[in-house]
Amino acid sequence: MAPDETNKDDTPKGKPKRRKRGGGGGGRNWERKKLGGPPPTPQLKVTIRNIHNADLNGTVKNVGNRILRRLVQLAGDKLNTLDRIALQWDEDGFRALAEADDAARKLREEWKLMQDSEGKNTDAKETKKEGDVADTIKSTHSNDDSSELPSAVVEGMEQLSIVNPPQHESIIHVRALYVVPPKKTKRRGEKTGCAYLVLTAPPIAAREPDQDAASTRSGKSASDLVQAPFDYSQDVAKRRLMIQRTLEALIKTAEEDAKTKQEFSECVVLESMNGKTWKPRTDTVRRDRMEGTIEETADYKAFFEKSEQEKEERKARPKPAPGGGVSSVMTSTSSSNNNGGQPIATIVLHLRKKQEEEKKRKQGKSKPKEGDGNKGLPNQSDTKAGAKKIRGGKNKRNKKTTSSGLSKPSAGAKLGSG
Numbered sequence: 001m002a003p004d005e006t007n008k009d010d011t012p013k014g015k016p017k018r019r020k021r022g023g024g025g026g027g028r029n030w031e032r033k034k035l036g037g038p039p040p041t042p043q044l045k046v047t048i049r050n051i052h053n054a055d056l057n058g059t060v061k062n063v064g065n066r067i068l069r070r071l072v073q074l075a076g077d078k079l080n081t082l083d084r085i086a087l088q089w090d091e092d093g094f095r096a097l098a099e100a101d102d103a104a105r106k107l108r109e110e111w112k113l114m115q116d117s118e119g120k121n122t123d124a125k126e127t128k129k130e131g132d133v134a135d136t137i138k139s140t141h142s143n144d145d146s147s148e149l150p151s152a153v154v155e156g157m158e159q160l161s162i163v164n165p166p167q168h169e170s171i172i173h174v175r176a177l178y179v180v181p182p183k184k185t186k187r188r189g190e191k192t193g194c195a196y197l198v199l200t201a202p203p204i205a206a207r208e209p210d211q212d213a214a215s216t217r218s219g220k221s222a223s224d225l226v227q228a229p230f231d232y233s234q235d236v237a238k239r240r241l242m243i244q245r246t247l248e249a250l251i252k253t254a255e256e257d258a259k260t261k262q263e264f265s266e267c268v269v270l271e272s273m274n275g276k277t278w279k280p281r282t283d284t285v286r287r288d289r290m291e292g293t294i295e296e297t298a299d300y301k302a303f304f305e306k307s308e309q310e311k312e313e314r315k316a317r318p319k320p321a322p323g324g325g326v327s328s329v330m331t332s333t334s335s336s337n338n339n340g341g342q343p344i345a346t347i348v349l350h351l352r353k354k355q356e357e358e359k360k361r362k363q364g365k366s367k368p369k370e371g372d373g374n375k376g377l378p379n380q381s382d383t384k385a386g387a388k389k390i391r392g393g394k395n396k397r398n399k400k401t402t403s404s405g406l407s408k409p410s411a412g413a414k415l416g417s418g
Contacts, residue, residue: 038204038232044243045177045272046250051193052265054182060101063181064094067264068195072174075249079172083245090175097176172246173200196272199246201239204232247271323347 048067057063069089076087175198182193207230247269254269294300323345 038206038230039236041201041203042236042240042243043201043275044199044247045275046197046199046247047270047272048195048197048254049192049268049270050265051182051195051267052190054184054190054193057193057265058181058183059098059105060179060181061098063179063193063195064098064176067267068094068176068179068197071250071253071264071267071269075246075253078249078253079246083242084170085242085245086171087246088171088173090173094176097179101179101181170242171202172242173202174198175200199243201243204235204239321345 048071051057051063051067057066072087072089076085079085079087177196177198179195180193182191184190250269254264254267257264258266321343
């Protein structure tokens with residue numbers, strides 16, 4: 001017997017060994033991640049706090065023009081000279097935020113003016129306020145038109161916007177997620193504002209297998225070869241490093257400005273604790289292979305067909321009578337004759353029954369029973385008979401008392417005489 005076989009037979013049979021976690025397993029998910037395409041590009045959420053000066057930075061548009069764009073521009077200049085990283089500002093996304101803020105501000109002003117005009121009775125003041133509202137709307141439209149002109153653009157904005165960047169240059173996309181401008185309140189004074197940016201690294205390009213090189217190495221055709229998994233870890237690491245350098249440049253730019261010029265109203269730049277970025281879902285996102293398959297099954301279609309058929313049957317049913325369904329009492333001949341041959345509601349039958357019972361009870365009270373003449377209303381015959389009975393009773397009592405009174409003295413007289 002070989003020593004290997006004896007060792008196999010002599011080993012105790014215990015619990016099966018647990019499968020190791022980590023690099024050994026993975027299954028379909030691992031293959032889908034490796035072979036399905038590149039991973040999503042890394043992102044980072046940045047918070048800009050302590051935005052002061054509500055007079056100059058009181059709107060989203062002013063915060064973007066005076067702080068965000070210039071901050072991104074200066075940080076991009078530093079990165080472009082040192083690390084060859086360019087920053088691209090999302091102009092369309094920020095324009096949508098500014099337009100939404102302007103529309104909300106106009107609605108608030110119109111509501112306040114309407115509330116003030118309702119409290120006053122004079123028509124002259126109301127017309128004056130309407131003219132003021134029209135002037136403010138015209139001024140805002142003129143400001144919007146002037147902002148689109150190149151003369152109103154912040155200096156250096158032409159260098160920041162890159163339409164067709166070169167392929168070798170690394171570009172970080174900067175998007176304004178939402179902006180809260182500073183404001184003044186009666187109770188707390190000035191409340192500082194904040195802004196949130198999203199830094200998105202350039203997308204990771206998908207790799208294509210080199211079929212010619214693989215076939216020459218193994219001597220097999222390209223169709224017989226199995227595609228090897230790609231490693232995108234280096235690409236992801238490079239983009240994370242680019243985002244980290246961008247964050248450091250933004251922080252350093254804000255700190256330098258706070259010490260010297262204070263053009264950014266002493267704002268503070270830091271990484272957000274909550275990294276939720278609300279990425280918009282695009283059509284290019286690959287769906288799960290099981291998503292939407294239930295809609296194609298026969299059972300799913302039969303279920304919906306049955307539900308539609310039931311709805312049609314319910315619509316075709318006759319409407320029930322008011323007060324409930326038709327009962328056995330309704331189908332009687334009396335009910336059909338009373339209501340023209342149509343069923344009567346149960347509550348109507350119940351009320352009729354109660355009325356009949358009340359009528360019977362009243363009739364029973366009005367008719368006196370036999371032998372109860374004295375209980376009813378007194379008649380002349382009843383009064384005479386009653387009087388005779390009462391008189392007769394009194395006479396009998398008087399006779400008894402007189403007879404008893406006469407017998408006693410007679411007995412005493414006999415005793416006295418004797």
